[in-house]
Amino acid sequence: MAHERQKSIARNSLLIRSLPDHHVDILLGQAVWRSYERGETLFLQEEKAQAIHVVIDGWVKLFRMTPTGAEAVVSVFTRGESFGEAVALKNMPYPVSAEAVTTCEVMHIPSSVFLSLMRRDPEICISILASTFGHLHSLVAQLEQLKAQTGAQRVAEFLLNLSDCSDGPCEVTLPYDKMLIAGRLGMKPESLSRAFARLKDAGVTVKRNHAEISDIAQLRDYAESDPAESWSKG
Amino acid sequence: MAHERQKSIARNSLLIRSLPDHHVDILLGQAVWRSYERGETLFLQEEKAQAIHVVIDGWVKLFRMTPTGAEAVVSVFTRGESFGEAVALKNMPYPVSAEAVTTCEVMHIPSSVFLSLMRRDPEICISILASTFGHLHSLVAQLEQLKAQTGAQRVAEFLLNLSDCSDGPCEVTLPYDKMLIAGRLGMKPESLSRAFARLKDAGVTVKRNHAEISDIAQLRDYAESDPAESWSKG
DNA sequence: CGGGCGACATGACTATGGTCAAGTGGACAT
DNA sequence: ATGTCCACTTGACCATAGTCATGTCGCCCG
Missing domain, CATH: 1.10.10.10 (Winged helix-like DNA-binding domain superfamily/Winged helix DNA-binding domain)
Incomplete structure (x- = not known):
């Protein structure tokens, strides 16, 4: 169950903050709120995605296991950041695994909730695209950094x-x-x-x-x- | 002006192939078709995005200039591949520059056309998210490769x-x-x-x-x- | 045909960063 | 207090890849 503090962090996330209030209330109402201990797994690479994740508190890392067993960290998220948008809405398998790095709280919005809202108000797509673009941009920046x-x-x-x-x-x-x-x-x-x-x-x-x-x-x-x-x- | 061969390549692109025919016709009808010579610039980093780009023939590279002037290639696209979806729909500045690597043909779909279709049919968002997810995935794969x-x-x-x-x-x-x-x-x-x-x-x-x-x-x-x-x- | 240019190959040298091994030091439990 | 564990540091060594210089080959142009 969500406290007001948690809801307010969720409202201010990049993913949600530009949505109209009545939609936000529906999303927050149907979301699943969970705590994770350090080291706990949120999901594994190749698993089918069924929710969008918003970090409320603590830190979560996304990483890939290479064929040889080495771990490549792709990104690290904290309060107010979301991930899994594009994957969840397409019901595709995650390209990465996610793990709690510290004790943390995460809100999970089932993709079905998002999808039904989208049918009612296409503006919501734009919100999703905005976060997705943010991820795209940060990956591009990382690539540049690694190469240069x-x-x-x-x-x-x-x-x-x-x-x-x-x-x-x-x-x-x-x-x-x-x-x-x-x-x-x-x-x-x-x-x-x-x-x-x-x-x-x-x-x-x-x-x-x-x-x-x-x-x-x-x-x-x-x-x-x-x-x-x-x-x-x- | 588009020949049938060009239109058929566009129809089979990841971005477009899952859309219903009547929408595809509108998109192709309003697209701008252009040829570029090797070395010609499609757009520059920081420029405001106003169209989604689909490569019909030839090769196009996306790259970033680092502060020191070095060039980091982010991706290279060819026939049937599209880029700029998320950026164009948010009217944001491109995080990369694009240049023709060979003589090539590119279809540009003004983002306004896409946006108005989206308002009529939210399914289109899903198509865009699918291509965007593809890009996200390929960047993640590149990161893993560079690191491991x-x-x-x-x-x-x-x-x-x-x-x-x-x-x-x-x-x-x-x-x-x-x-x-x-x-x-x-x-x-x-x-x-x-x-x-x-x-x-x-x-x-x-x-x-x-x-x-x-x-x-x-x-x-x-x-x-x-x-x-x-x-x-x- | 010859000259010159640009892409590509190769050699020598250097630096960045990975690996292995041996520390240090803090946190925590007994 | 004392021991143990683990993150972190440091040193030695080496492979990978960047830099610079030089050389070759194909190609275009006069």
Whole structure:
């Protein structure tokens, strides 16, 4: 059963916030609300999708198991973010598995509910397309990063995304453990450690799950500089 | 103006093929048909999207320019494939640029046409979501490949995707030049050369734009084997 | 026919990042 | 307190792939 706090987070999610109130009430009313413990599975790759998922609290990761058993993290979602839209509405098998990274609360909207609302009001499609586009865009950005940046630069961007200020010094808290951050950024934990070490030159100090950035602008320069130039003199 | 051959390719595209005939006729009737020369730009990153694009013939690449000027190829489309669906319907700026890789023909469907049809028949949303899901899926697959496979393995998968037979020997023609293949697979042309050289051990011979595979199954084994094991013994 | 250009191949060198192995240090339970 | 577990760090080593330089081949153009 949903408390008001949970419903309000759901209302503000990218997926739902632009819908008219009477539709939102129907969606929230028919949704399934669940808690997951750290490590619990939400669904597995190849499973048939039957719901759209909205994270209310905590963190959830999407990942793929490669044929050789290695795990590739595709994305990590938190409060207000949703996933599975396109898959659920087509009743297709998930291309990824989902697992709770921390204790978390998730709202599941059965795709049938969404589908019947869509028939009544096509505007809802646009909401879904908007979130789906968001995912598309973030995957494209990840691809660009993997192809064009070094590990340390990807870590720099990761920190920049966490920080809310736009210049000067800043502090950020790492939202989940470093093993997962490494996975999300396409590297091994050892490499992440070394990337953090390198970022010391760019004014970043990391202690526990806390990072201090001495100058946001400097870090941004580092993240976007050409890997070829200016490193030798490190 | 569209010939019948062009219209028939459009009808068979993933985006359009599941729509009812009377809608398809409207879409094809209002589409803009254009030819592009090799190197010509279809649209630029950050430009506002106003149409959905369907490739009728030739090859089109989507790519991003990084802040440092490097180019990251996101995908390469050919006959029957469409792109820009989610972006166009939200009137958002393209996250990528598009360029003709060969001389090609492209059909542009103004998003207004799609939107008005959607209001009449919500089923159309599902078609759009289906193509969008396809793109999402292929990006996820690319991410997994980049994170979990070596260059030579990615080349092997690329060849496997081109081949239509499922075992035994096989010949494939490289669909566009090696510089672009390298970009698509996230490597430099030099590395692609070396990757092809390595694949000789896996039974692949490349001459010009023609590749001979002595045994599809063997190549598949190579593509999915664990990078860590079995390589030292070259 | 010869010159030049661009795609592609190859060699030498370097750097990024994966692997393995040995630590450190915090959290938690007994 | 003390031991154990696990995340994390660090060092040594090596494979992969980027960079730079050079060389070859095919092609277009005069």
